[in-house]
Amino acid sequence: MEDETWLTIKEAALLAGVDVQTTYSWIRRGHLEVSGLDHRGRKLFRHPWTSRGPSWPPGPRPST
Template identity: 50%
Template sequence: MTGETIWMTSREAADHCGVHIRTVQSWARRGHLPVKGLSPHGRPLYDFCDVARAEMVTRAKAKRVLVPAA
């Protein structure tokens, strides 16, 4: 690992986590997911590790787990 930060848009984060884009925006609004920058279009960018952490924390609080499709 080179230590490079992987940036994700809200759409990419939602696709990665298998949730709706509004869920990712909610995580950011509620403080679970810090915005680390802005895209050239002015849209929020998130650190991949922060996205994974927000997903884990919110799923744990909701007592939901991600089950792979059969």
């Protein structure tokens, strides 16, 4: 869709309020799906409010 907003891993981590390494962990565990790659080969994700994807962030956040 043309009106979708795309996020890099760093932007997705900032939006979710987690470290970038947590975002990579979510990808490895299958909790977060890579939606595409940019011209440099960086992973891209659909912005959660412009897509009908899974809930954001994936899964419950641990209590501190």
